[in-house]
């Protein structure tokens with residue numbers, strides 16, 4: 001099992017983060033550290049950036065996908 005933090009894009013739902021992440025502000029200061037949570041990608045959560053399950057009642061439809069390959073250009 002990897003010790004790296006993992007992100008998994010779920011079909012018709014959130015991005016599941018497994019591991020510990022530091023949340024930083026615009027200046028790079030850590031203001032929160034959390035682990036094992038889901039990020040909203042449907043835009044309907046009332047607790048952004050976290051998923052609150054609203055994607056289900058809004059019938060969010062989007063396929064799961066892999067993260068870009070290492071040789072893909074960054075945005």
Ligand code: FES
Pocket residue numbers: 013014015039040041042043044045050051052053054055056
């Ligand atoms: S993905 Fe779950 S509330 Fe948006």
